[in-house]
Structures are given as C-alpha cells and as structure tokens.
Amino acid sequence: MFPILETERLQLREIVKEDAHSIFRCFSNHDVTRYYGQDTLTNIEQAEPFIAFFAQSYQENRGIRWGIEIKGKKEMIGTIGFNVLSLKHKRAEIGYELHPDYWGNGYATEAISKVITYGFSELGLTRIGAIVFIENKKSNQLLKKLGFEKEGILKNYMYQNGVAYDTNIYSLIK
16 A cells, blocks of 8 residues: 655655646646756646656555645645665665745655655665756755765766756765
C-alpha cells in the first residue's frame, strides 16, 4: 500500500491518473523545468507517461514519488520523492519540484524534511543524495539549510534543451 505522509500543512500522497492536469501544470512551466533535465511539456497527454513511470518505479522498488497537496485542497502543487532507490545499498536520490505559485512559503522545506525522515526511519536508508544544477541557487541553498553536504561537481552531467550542464552532488548521511 502506498504510504501517505502528512506534515503540518501538507499531505504527500500517491500520484494517480486524475493528477494529469496538475502534472502538466507543473511540468509545462519553464521556471520549473529549466533546472530539471526534462523538456517542458507542451500538451497534457505528455503527463500520462510521467504518472505511469512513477507508478512503475514504485512497483519495482526503484523509486517512490509523492504528489504534494496543501491540506484541504485537492490539487497537487508539485511532487517529491526518491529516485535511483537502492534498498540493498540503503541509498536514494531525492528530487522535488513545486509550481512557482507556491515558491517562498516553506512548502519545499516541509516536504523534504518529511521525506528525509521517512527515508531514514521507514526505508532504512543511510544515505540520501541530491543532484542539482549549479545555476539553481535556491535549491542549492535549501539543501545546505537542511544539512546536505556538497560532495563535488559532476561535469556535463545533465542536459537541458540540448545543452550539457554541470551539477552539484550532495549527500545527507543518517
């Protein structure tokens, strides 16, 4: 059964087919995708493979992705989860995004903190990593604020719109 996580203001829940509009709303916004390593979506049909990918990753124990909702509202404002999940090696990479309408309210900090706690306590992880475009200053600052340590730079690691970018690699050790 897919785990539902709650914080003071947020509910993190399974992403389902009915969330295609919310996925499209987020990933069709250039401000969201410019540091994502993902092309900006141009039509709602492109959201459906995202949802299928998230479900398959969970079923195969390769990842887990939650939809982020403000309690009392029935629309996702973003997603968060673990990519490249390896229970054998007790590690995963965290990834997240919020629609820009919700930036600056502490929602990312709240969601990330909850997912980190879940990863260490429920999944038994000992390492949570993060890979972030060097240019994504807000995300780099957020991870440092949450205790992540910068381990180095991955040269030409992510492509965005056909251009290679360097990324910072971070870790948080239990």
